[in-house]
Amino acid sequence: MSLAPRLLEALATVQDPELRRPITELGMVESAVLADGTAHVKVLLTIAACPMRSTIEADVSAALAALPEVTEVKLELGVMSPAQRAELRESLKSRSIPFSDPSSLTRVIGIASGKGGVGKSSLTANLACAMAADGLRVGLIDADVHGFSIPGLLGIPNAQPTRVDEMILPPVAHGVKVISIGMFVPDNKPVIWRGPMLHRALEQFLTDVHFGDLDVLLLDLPPGTGDIAISVSQLLPGSELVVVTTPQAAAAQVAERAGSIAVQTGQKVVGVIENMSWLVLPDGSTMEVFGAGGGAELAKRLELVLGTEVPLLGQVPLDPMLRAGGDAGVPLVLSHPESPAAAQILAMSRALTRRPRGLAGLKLGVTPV
Structure with a gap:
């Protein structure tokens, strides 16, 4: 290799657009030679049908063309051999769940609700994008297997x-x-799975999907306290929960069950979000379409049940x-981003x-002298 x-x-x-690591670290650069102002470079794609082929080609050409000593770029794209892919795969991941490791610094937050129709998935998608816009490395798992909607929302x-x-x-x-x-489901077909298959699907998302180093991993959880909620607590014991409700008293009562599961699972509820809190009318006044106070009441109830502080993180108005x-x-x-609803989500x-x-319990690799 030259x-x-x-x-x-x-x-x-x-950077590789999917792995988000420099192509030099990933072993993708097979050769790079500069002769008489011409850069002769060969880059190996992970697979022949790489969907980011044109992006990699454009980024490599632009990076090389920016060098003052380069007058022409001749780029050849090849494909990794099975042995090279295996080496890449082993360098990136293991079969364990990286986010369940006590040394992991990734915040894992499940967005939960007691019932459907409260806007949980829309809020999850917006929260993820808000965090990414602030410069954080964000991953999002659509864990609502039966009611998946995140791809469309994004x-x-x-x-x-x-x-x-296998990666x-x-x-x-x-x-x-x-x-x-x-x-993975063609033509919007329904997913008709029971508990063990749901658990296995979530486990595969956490072990086989290479997210890389993340600051935050969000999970859009299905409503209620069913199989996925239990699996999350087992596979990600350090995960936290945010509970979404509407102001309506009945919705808040149902949402309380979704938060109270933390008593059995040992998770921490880090906050409540009240969605659809009011509607701003053309004259500037507000209408509380679904009542008022459900979010604050839910936070208060969860504090009593869990014995810890559960803040009301915010109230998001109805916004077409x-x-x-x-x-x-x-x-x-x-x-x-300037709209009232977006401001609340941000x-x-x-x-x-x-x-x-905190750093309690983490190995810092420091030896006393």
């Missing part, structure tokens, strides 16, 4: 994950790495643009990520 130092330095700035309804042998590379939407069972953004695949926090996102994780 690698010119200056070319290698430029290529180190090029504008990638037909996205197909890239497979590198799955999640598509990226708006800076968020996303995986959903909807990416929130629905329109979901239909268009561009979340409100990106399309209209504030809640920062409240969730602002909490520093």
Whole structure:
């Protein structure tokens, strides 16, 4: 292998669009030679049908062309051998769940609700994009296997994950790495699975999907306290919960059950979100379509049940643009960040990520002298 130092330095700035690591670290640069102002470079793709082929080609060419000593770029794209893919796969992941390791610094937050129709998935998609827009590395698992909707809400309804042998590379939407069972089900067919299969699906998302280093991993949980909620507590014992409700008293009562599961699972409920809190009318007044006070009441009840502080993170008003953004695949926090609903979601996102994780119990690799 021939690698010119200056070319290698430029290529180190090029990231694989799916793995989000420099192509030089991934062993994708087979050769790089500079002769009479021409950069002759060969880059190996992970698979022949790599969906990001054109992106990699453009990024490599741009990085090399930016060097003053390069007047022409001749790029050849090849494909990794099975042995090279196996080496790459082993360097990236193991069969264990990285987010369940006590040393992991990734915040794992499940977004839960007692019942459907409270806007949980829309809020999850917007929270993920808000965190990514703030510069965090964010992953999102659509754990609502029977009612998956995250791909559509993020504008990638037909996205197909890239497979590198047994490893799955999640598509990226708006800076968020996303995986959903909807990416594996053709023609919007229903998923008719029972408990063991649901558990196995979630386990595969956590072991076979390469998310890389994340600051936050969000899970859009199905409503209620069924199999997936139990599996999350078993597979991700350090995960936390945010409970979504509407202001209606009946909805808050049902949502209490979703939060109270933490008594049995040992998880921590880090907050409550009240959605659809009011509607702003043309004259500037507000209408409380679904009543008032459900979010605050839910937070108070959960504090009594769990014996810990459960804050009301925010109240999100009814906003037609929130629905329109979901239909268009561009979340409100990106399309209209100045809107009242987006402002609330952005504030809640920062409240969730602002909490520093302590170092208690972590190995710091420091030896006393």
